[in-house]
Amino acid sequence: MLEAVGLTADEEAVYRLLVMNTAASAQDIAARGGFPLGCAEGLLASLADKGLATPTDRQPWQYTASPPDVALLPRLQRNADALDQARTAVTELLDSYRSNLRRRDAGQLIEVITGVGALRQHLRQLQDNARHEMTWFCKSQYVAMPSGSNATEFEALARGVRYRVLYEQAFFDDAGAVNNVVSGIRAGEDARSVPELPLRLAIADRAVAICSLVPGGPSGSPNEPTAALLRDSSLLQALAALFERYWEYAVPLHAEDVPSVARGAREVHDAAPLAKADRRLLSLLVAGVADKAIASQMGLSRRTVQRHIHHLMTLAGAATRMQLAWQAARRGWL
Structure with a gap:
């Protein structure tokens, strides 16, 4: 012994x-x-x-x-320290081996995933192996995982993995989506909303990602989805930067805010073009004109100007004036 x-x-x-x-x-x-x-x-x-x-x-x-x-105890400690050093050395060697292998073999960088079943399995494995953080682009109309079926997220949250999730506004039109997002936030998920997302994406620990390649529907639909599993590479770094860019300008969600955001998504989707006065107000706001000066130029009271700005923020799903300006530019309101 x-x-x-x-x-x-x-x-x-x-x-x-x-x-x-x-x-x-x-x-x-x-x-x-x-x-x-x-x-x-x-x-x-x-x-x-x-x-x-x-x-x-x-x-x-x-x-x-x-x-x-x-x-005996000092001997055990020395042996434990030596084992830790050896484990670190092996990890460094393994990283070097994989890095060199990826340079020689592109198949080590990108793996194509086809079909709902395979995609669902890879998404679960991605979360099971995550140790620090998962980041997600969640688009509307599920492909592999119906809203509320990702029990793996709750297991990962319980062991301390951080989840940052971006939902496009149309996502909240999916059946049961509102309640499921609220459950995720209450379990510890950090959620935000944007008007639209460019693709479906999941990244684990900034080291492995799964992103959509060819649009497809859920199991049984005519077109099966095709996705790519990406390992550490310049392409993966670009996708991580894309996520951070969207995250920076997204609207933070709290459990009590999700129902109103969901309603706002439908309202914005069906909204008529902005009135001429609102466009002028937005142009002045984006130009950095102070509220008092805007009120003077438009012949309104300062309180009325602030009320119009608050209405536009609600319409755009923006939490700050900076986000309002960004959303206005994206929607062509300016």
């Missing part, structure tokens, strides 16, 4: 005899342990060299056991 601290089975047996007795001579060890006298003397000398036994001045020469916490 003590091989981990460098003891042979015979040395461990002798050390245990010393621990159980105040002191013992080579003759005592030979008699109690069934060792030849010469062997017992050698084992005692070996334990003394390793700091596990101490000779006394009693005749015949006797030995006492060194305290286990003093003699």
Whole structure:
């Protein structure tokens, strides 16, 4: 049992005899342990060299056991440290091996996934293997995972994985989507909303990603989805940067806000073009004109200007004026 601290089975047996007795001579060890006298003397000398036994001045020469916490625990700690260093070295070597392999073989960078079943399995494995963070683009009309079916997310959240999820506004039109997003937020998901997303995307620990290649529907639809599994590469870094860009300008969601955002998505989708006065107000706002000056130029009170701005923010699903300006530009309101 003590091989981990460098003891042979015979040395461990002798050390245990010393621990159980105040002191013992080579003759005592030979008699109690069934060792030849010469062997017992050698084992005692070996334990003394390793700091596990101490000779006394009693005749015949006797030995006492060194305290286990003093003699053994430091050895275990040194071995544990050495094991950690070896594990780190192996990890570095493995990273270098994979990096060199990816340079020689493009198949190590991109794997094509076809079909609903395969895509669903890969998405679950991606989350199971995540250790720090998952980032998602969630578009409307599910392909592999219907809204509310991703139980793997809750398991990952429970073990400390951070989830940052971007929902496009049309996502909330899917059946049950509102309640499912609320459940995710309450479990710890960090959620935001944008008017529209360019593709379906999931990234684990900024090291592995799955993104859509060819649009497709759920199982049974005429067109099966085709996606790519990407490993560490410039393309993956570009997708991670794309996520951060959308995240920066997205509207943060809280559990109590999701129903109103869902309603806002439908209202904006069906909204008529902005009135001429609202377009002028937006142009002045984006130009950096202060509320007081806008009110003066448009012949309105400052309070009325602020009320119009708040209405436009609600219409755009924006939490700040900066987000309103960004949304206005995207929607062609300016």
